Amino acid sequence: MVGLDKATVIEDVEVDDEQNAVxxxxxxxxxxxxxxxxxxxxxxxxxxxxxxxxxxxxxLGTVQCSLEADSPRVECPTHGPTVAQVPWARHGxxxxxDFDDQVAWLVTHTPKSAVSELMRIAWRTVGSVISRVVAxxxxxxxxxxxxxxxxxxxxxxxxxxxxxxxxxxxDSGRLVWxxxxxxxxxxxxxxxxxxxxxxxxxxxVSADGAEWIADVVRERCLAATLYIDSFHVVQWATAALDExxxxxxxxxxRGGMTEHARDLKGARFALWKNPEDLTRRxxxxxxxxxxxxxxxxxxxxLKEQLRLAIRHxxxxxxxxxxxxxxxxxxxxxxxxxxxxxxIRRHLPGIEAAMLHKVSNALVESxxxxxxxxxxxxxxxREPEHLIALALLDRGGYCxxxxxxxxxxxxxxx
Ligand SMILES: [Zn+2]
Numbered sequence: 079m080v081g082l083d084k085a086t087v088i089e090d091v092e093v094d095d096e097q098n099a100v101x102x103x104x105x106x107x108x109x110x111x112x113x114x115x116x117x118x119x120x121x122x123x124x125x126x127x128x129x130x131x132x133x134x135x136x137x138l139g140t141v142q143c144s145l146e147a148d149s150p151r152v153e154c155p156t157h158g159p160t161v162a163q164v165p166w167a168r169h170g171x172x173x174x175x176d177f178d179d180q181v182a183w184l185v186t187h188t189p190k191s192a193v194s195e196l197m198r199i200a201w202r203t204v205g206s207v208i209s210r211v212v213a214x215x216x217x218x219x220x221x222x223x224x225x226x227x228x229x230x231x232x233x234x235x236x237x238x239x240x241x242x243x244x245x246x247x248x249d250s251g252r253l254v255w256x257x258x259x260x261x262x263x264x265x266x267x268x269x270x271x272x273x274x275x276x277x278x279x280x281x282x283v284s285a286d287g288a289e290w291i292a293d294v295v296r297e298r299c300l301a302a303t304l305y306i307d308s309f310h311v312v313q314w315a316t317a318a319l320d321e322x323x324x325x326x327x328x329x330x331x332r333g334g335m336t337e338h339a340r341d342l343k344g345a346r347f348a349l350w351k352n353p354e355d356l357t358r359r360x361x362x363x364x365x366x367x368x369x370x371x372x373x374x375x376x377x378x379x380l381k382e383q384l385r386l387a388i389r390h391x392x393x394x395x396x397x398x399x400x401x402x403x404x405x406x407x408x409x410x411x412x413x414x415x416x417x418x419x420x421i422r423r424h425l426p427g428i429e430a431a432m433l434h435k436v437s438n439a440l441v442e443s444x445x446x447x448x449x450x451x452x453x454x455x456x457x458x459r460e461p462e463h464l465i466a467l468a469l470l471d472r473g474g475y476c477x478x479x480x481x482x483x484x485x486x487x488x489x490x491x
Contacts, residue, residue, distance in 0.1 A: 080135050080143060081176045081480055085110045085165035099142040101132070106147075106165055114154035115161045115169040121152035124159045133167050134199075135174040136480065142198070145174060168210050173199075176480035182211040183479050186471045205463030212466045215475035221254045222272050227282040229307070230291050232260040233449065235464060242465065243268070246472075248282065251443070253472035256465045262290050269298040284431065286310040287424045306427035308388040314420065315381040318413040319349055322377040341366065342374070349378050352385070373411060380406060380414050384421075388432060395432050447472055 080102055082088065090103040114121050132144040145166055151159045166174045173181075177197075181204055184193045194201050227248040232241050241260040245268055246253050255268050269277050277298050284305040285291040295304055323342060330339040345367055348360035356364065368375045383405070387398035399421075406418030421428065458464045470476050 079138060080145065081174070082145075082166060097142070099144060100138055102135075102143065102145050104145050104147050104166070106163075110165050111162070112152055113163040114152055114157055115163045116157045117154065118163055119154060119156070121154045121160075124151040124153040127151040127161055133164075133172060133174050133177075135166075135177055136180060137198075168214060171207075171210055173207065178207050178211055179477040179480050181207045182470055182475075182477055185467065186476045202459070205458050205460060205466070208470050209463060209466040211477060212469045212473070212475045215473075215477075216469075221252075221473065222276055225254065225272070225276065225280060227284075228254070228280060229284040230265065230295070231286060232288075235461070240461070242461070242468075244468070248284070250474075252474050253468055256468055258461045258465075260290070262294050265291060265294045266298070269294065286313075287420075287427065292427075303430055304427050305431035306424050308428070308431060311388055311421065311428060312381075312385050314417060315384045316350060318417045319377050319381045320346075321413040322374055322411055323349060326371055326374050338370065342371070349374075349381075353382065376409060377411050377414060380409060380411070388428065390432075392433060396429060399428075399432075 082104065085107050086104050087107055088102060088104055092101050092103070093099075094101055112120060112123060127149045129148065130146055131149045132146045135143050135145055137143060147164065149164070150162050152162045154160045161169070163169065168175060168178060171178060181193060181197055181199070184196065185204055185208060190201060190204070193204055197204075199207075225247055229246045229248055231244050231246070233244060234241050240258070242256050242258060243260050243264045244253060245255040255271070257264050257267055278301055280299040280302045282305060283291075283295045283299060283302045284307050285295070287306045287310060292304055295302060323346065327339055327342040330336075330342060341363070345363045348356060348363040349367075351360065353364075364375075364378070367378070380402075383398075383402055387395050387402050389395070390398065403418055403422065406414050409415065458467070
């Protein structure tokens with residue numbers, strides 16, 4: 079019932095009436111005894127450590143349950159005096175392996191309040207649990223093995239004041255690495271972990287055109303082509319369009335055209351969305367803008383034209399892009415004139431992505447998912463826990479529920 083295997087001997091079971099809990103007294107079987115808790119190497123005994131201690135395990139129905147055992151230390155040749163390994167829990171954990179795994183599974187499948195309440199643990203504890211689970215998964219399976227095509231991006235947390243740099247694998251769709259910061263030093267940390275040899279095998283790096291990323295990639299990945307995702311180019315265009323919308327909205331407000339200003343404010347989503355996804359009401363809004371606000375409508379068409387140009391792959395899109403440049407240069411909308419210049423500056427990277435058909439869908443979906451995670455991880459104080467949650471969910475490290483079959487590395491949905 080408590081999910082122990084042959085490596086563990088049960089010595090006694092008692093009911094703790096005061097705490098309404100069951101305590102199961104256990105010891106490791108002789109063959110699994112006296113190993114270093116960190117590396118698993120056999121080592122001579124050192125001392126009795128802190129004596130008897132307890133590990134929370136999964137509830138027995140409505141009753142809480144713990145394992146209790148000695149926790150002696152061994153003298154590891156590498157790690158020195160270390161608490162000995164136990165078959166039922168990860169090193170340094172206050173919960174059993176099954177308990178940890180269930181928390182990790184729940185946190186990727188249910189709201190956080192449900193996890194805390196169901197498992198009767200604080201949200202802080204959830205953070206340490208998933209950090210342990212992810213660390214073990216990464217130790218078992220080299221996350222950098224066979225990387226050829228990667229995407230580098232930044233995501234904000236703490237309401238846009240702090241940033242994480244993230245690396246995704248375009249081939250598997252997995253998040254492979256994340257760290258606090260968005261600068262050269264942070265990204266160099268990733269390539270340091272990769273090592274020179276593996277860096278040399280990276281063929282494609284996609285990014286958003288940021289100079290700090292481009293510089294470090296050129297410095298470390300000598301064989302790589304740097305691409306700029308069309309996803310990011312569309313983001314630039316959307317930002318330019320939003321700038322125009324804000325300007326005409328402010329002008330309308332200042333000019334006392336309150337009704338027109340209100341319409342413009344409501345038109346935000348109509349301008350943002352792809353035309354094929356518009357609702358009938360939003361299409362109406364757009365038609366109205368076409369009639370009443372020529373510059374804003376022109377900006378909208380410029381954005382749409384650019385989106386279509388880079389969505390098509392290959393030579394056609396390059397021709398469309400050329401035409402777009404001419405239009406942008408003479409459109410007399412400062413935000414789009416500037417956008418035209420920016421795109422020209424980054425043209426080699428954008429063309430490379432269009433000609434070689436790098437999939438942006440993966441980065442985009444990872445980004446979307448990370449934003450969801452970020453909202454979910456709001457209660458985490460430590461960014462390390464947020465990173466662990468992201469890796470757990472998008473890196474494929476979510477364990478199966480205890481007692482179910484074990485896929486090697488979970489498939490991503
Ligand atoms: Zn050791």
